[in-house]
Amino acid sequence: MPTLSIDQLKPFMVLAAEVRNRSGRLLAPRGMVLSEKHFVVFKTWGIKDVEIVAQDEPVTAEMHQETSAISETTDQETFNKTREKIEMIFLPEELEHPFIQRLVELAVRKQVSRHEH
Amino acid sequence: MSTETLPTLAELISRTSEINSPPLIYNRLNEAINHPRTSVGDIARIISEDPGLTTRVLKLANSPLYGSRQVDSINRAITLIGTKEIRDISLCVSMICSFSTIPKEFFCLHNHWRHSIACGVLAKNIAIFQREPSADRFFVAGILHDIGQAALCATIPQILENIIAITDHENTVLNEIETRELGYDHAIFGAELLKNWNIPLNIHELVRFHHSPSQSDSHGRDATIIHLADIIAQAFGYGSNAEKRVARLDSEAFEKLELSSDQCEMVISQSEQQIDDIIAILTAEL
Structure with missing residues (x-):
């Protein structure tokens, strides 16, 4: 199972091992099919490299099962508080736009990770 | 109210x-750029008259925004960033220093x-x-x-x-x-x-x-x-x-x-x- 640096990752590669941040929180489980979104999350949390399933290697059923377990285990309360603060700087009606919702999501993650380091 | x-x-x-006042250095750089016989050296001389601007331009040229290369002279910085861009950046720098x-x-x-x-x-x-x-x-x-x-x-x-x-x-x-x-x-x-x-x-x-x-x-x-x-x-x-x-x-x-x-x-x-x-x-x- 090759270990690749974050810069070498491409969408649709499959994780051969779970990825955790420095404090041990799960960022993505084994068997996760990667997308651009994950690369950003890994960079945000300072992950340097990850283990990838070689292309000719079969993805086991066990791996697939793990992906269904949610990848976010970070303290929900911290997230909620940060989210509340960030949402406050938006006009309420703006929060209905899907792009703004995504932006808030990203800003929350960023802020929580800043606090962690 | x-x-x-x-x-x-x-x-x-x-x-x-x-x-x-409208930034003087911007107007001088603009004149120089629009003159057909201006060289990179001429532009560099105008920028070098302002030590603060010179330092900031050099630091910018060495920053990741421009690929983190080793740029040690204003002439190289101008070649890397471009004459018009240098003029515009000097506008920003003088604006930041004013007000x-x-x-x-x-x-x-x-x-x-x-x-x-x-x-x-x-x-x-x-x-x-x-x-x-x-x-x-x-x-x-x-x-x-x-x-x-x-x-x-x-x-x-x-x-x-x-x-x-x-x-x-x-x-x-x-x-x-x-x-x-x-x-x-x-x-x-x-x-x-x-x-x-x-x-x-x-x-x-x-x-x-x-x-x-x-x-x-x-x-x-x-x-x-x-x-x-x-x-x-x-x-x-x-x-x-x-x-x-x-x-x-x-x-x-x-x-x-x-x-x-x-x-x-x-x-x-x-x-x-x-x-x-x-x-x-x-x-x-x-």
């Missing part, structure tokens, strides 16, 4: 021009430029993602997008303070209150100011429409990039202190840009370190 009479746009422009008359109590100049630089870096990176030609002009337009805000603080601090206070109680954004109370907002004022200083259309038009890009006839797409960068900067903690809320998204313009949220994420993660570096370089002595 205060008893002070509200100035018209024209009055305010002439008042600002008394305090902040020292602003009362510090309610308007922190450092936060203002922090927000503006974040917007400039994000705008440049969005432009690169969108494969826009000469992405540097977005860096410049981003840095200058709120120049009208700084100028309002310098000329009518009392009136602006009252306007800012209104936003505490109303569910609205600053530029809407400005328009209601003054008849124009900081975007219009900033654009008029830049126009008055002979700064080209492809910059002042983006400043003019950074809150309403879909209303621009000629530069809607470019203004959308500044608009989006402004929103992202504010959402990610690089807010200006006058504006407490994130601007309203111009969704019509946003749809046309076709920037996916994945691309947006990439832009943000790419920009983060650059923003901090460029803020450190450009606001070193503020």
